[in-house]
Amino acid sequence: MSGFSPEWLALREPADLAARNLGVLDACGSTFSHHGALAICDLGAGTGASLRAFTHILPLHQQWTLVDHDPVNLAAVHFSGDESRVKFRVAVHDFAKQPACWPAHTELVTASALLDLTSADWIGRLVAALAVDGVAVLATLIFNGVIAADPAHPLDAAVATAFSLHQTSDKGFGPAAGPAAADMMAQSLQDAGYEVTAGDSPWSIGRTAPAFLRQTLEGIAMAVRETGAVPQVDEWLRDRLANVRLLTIGHRDIFARPRR
Ligand SMILES: C[S@@+](CC[C@H](N)C(=O)[O-])C[C@H]1O[C@@H](n2cnc3c(N)ncnc32)[C@H](O)[C@@H]1O
Numbered sequence: 670m671s672g673f674s675p676e677w678l679a680l681r682e683p684a685d686l687a688a689r690n691l692g693v694l695d696a697c698g699s700t701f702s703h704h705g706a707l708a709i710c711d712l713g714a715g716t717g718a719s720l721r722a723f724t725h726i727l728p729l730h731q732q733w734t735l736v737d738h739d740p741v742n743l744a745a746v747h748f749s750g751d752e753s754r755v756k757f758r759v760a761v762h763d764f765a766k767q768p769a770c771w772p773a774h775t776e777l778v779t780a781s782a783l784l785d786l787t788s789a790d791w792i793g794r795l796v797a798a799l800a801v802d803g804v805a806v807l808a809t810l811i812f813n814g815v816i817a818a819d820p821a822h823p824l825d826a827a828v829a830t831a832f833s834l835h836q837t838s839d840k841g842f843g844p845a846a847g848p849a850a851a852d853m854m855a856q857s858l859q860d861a862g863y864e865v866t867a868g869d870s871p872w873s874i875g876r877t878a879p880a881f882l883r884q885t886l887e888g889i890a891m892a893v894r895e896t897g898a899v900p901q902v903d904e905w906l907r908d909r910l911a912n913v914r915l916l917t918i919g920h921r922d923i924f925a926r927p928r929r
Contacts, residue, residue, distance in 0.1 A: 675745040678715045680881050681872075685781065686722055689809050690868035690922040697807045697924040698726035701777070706730035710771035712764060713737055713783035717746035720757055723779060723807065724750050733757035734772055736764060765791070765841045769798035782810040785836060785850040788843035792853050800861040805926040810870055812836060814848030815919025816889065820912060824905040831898035832889050851921035863925040872918040885918065886910055 701707055707728045711719040714735035724731065735757055737743050743759040764770045768791060771778055778799060784792065799806055814836075816829040836847035846853050851867070858865050874882045890906040893899050909916075 673715060673739065673742065675716050675742055677884065678718060678742070680884060681782075682718055682721075684872045684874060684878065684881060685718060685810055688870040688872050688920060689722065690870045693807070693809070693866050693868045693870075693922040693924045694723075694726050696866035696926075697723075697777075697805070700805060700924075700926050701728055704728040704776075706732070707777060708732045708734075708772065708775045709777045709779060710734045710736060710775045712768075712770070712778060712780040713786075714746070714759070715739075715742045715781075717748055717757070719779045719781045719809075720746075720748055720755075721750075722781070722809075724755050727777075729754055731755045734775070735759045736762050736770055738763040738765075763841075768795035769802070771802075771804065775802070775804055777805045777807060779807045780809075782812075784808050784854055785812040785847050786840040786842065786845055787850065788839075789846050789849075789853055791842045792846060792850065793857055796854070796857040796861050796863075799858075800863070800927065803927050805924070806858070806863075807922075807924045808851075808854060809922040810920045811851040811854070811923070812848060813851055813869075813919040813921050815871065815917065817917040817919075818909065818913045819915040819917075822905060822908055822912075824899060824901060827899050828889065828893050828902065828905055831893040831896045831902075834898065835892040835896050851923060855921075855923055855925075858923070858925040862928050864928050865923060865925045867921055867923045870920040870922045872916075872920070874916040874918070876914060882913065882916060883910060885916060886913070
């Protein structure tokens with residue numbers, strides 16, 4: 670399974686749905702509760718998880734633009750809601766150089782599991798462009814560096830540190846913001862005059878999701894192996910695959926709207 674393959678995105682979607690912060694979703698929903706219709710642009714749309722996750726909190730009539738540079742993911746976009754009122758189109762586009770790729774009249778930009786891949790510079794340019802256009806933003810599932818397991822293992826802390834370091838490697842946007850992305854985004858939005866609501870949205874992965882638990886642990890181990898920082902990472906992985914009852918991976922969600 671490759672980094673952002675449709676198979677991996679499908680495996681993580683139930684955990685993503687369970688994780689998103691309800692206070693942040695409420696802030697977004699109530700902002701647009703008096704709108705009859707809304708134009709939304711989803712950055713890094715993958716197979717359309719944001720479309721499936723947020724339709725129910727947004728106005729009755731929605732026009733989505735789903736942007737991603739991976740045509741394989743966009744070809745796998747699926748939606749089982751009412752397409753007479755929730756319309757969407759896909760756009761194959763790389764927004765690494767220019768974050769402002771939303772259509773004119775967009776009122777909400779969404780991004781799930783994207784911001785930690787981007788850089789401080791890109792986040793700054795994204796917020797500047799949002800502010801110029803007066804667009805609100807809902808950015809969810811931003812990895813914040815927390816990895817915790819029950820039961821714990823003596824190498825957990827070293828593995829978490831090495832994984833967070835790996836998360837700062839360049840993903841096409843310059844040095845990745847990684848675990849600092851959510852704080853950077855919130856601060857940048859506040860500085861730009863936005864009203865910001867933020868909250869935690871951790872994954873809680875237990876034995877009821879064995880494939881997801883295994884893929885997540887193997888993904889962490891693979892990244893840590895690449896850093897060379899924890900020579901005993903394979904021993905850690907063997908133990909974790911056998912013994913972890915609950916794995917917690919920390920994220921932050923952010924909703925921000927321009928102050929009127
Ligand atoms: C972790 S996946 C999240 C997908 C989806 N938002 C979800 O929650 O399931 C990140 C997505 O960002 C896309 N992406 C990464 N870099 C990009 C870029 N420079 N331009 C456009 N899309 C990009 C990837 O192709 C991938 O689909």
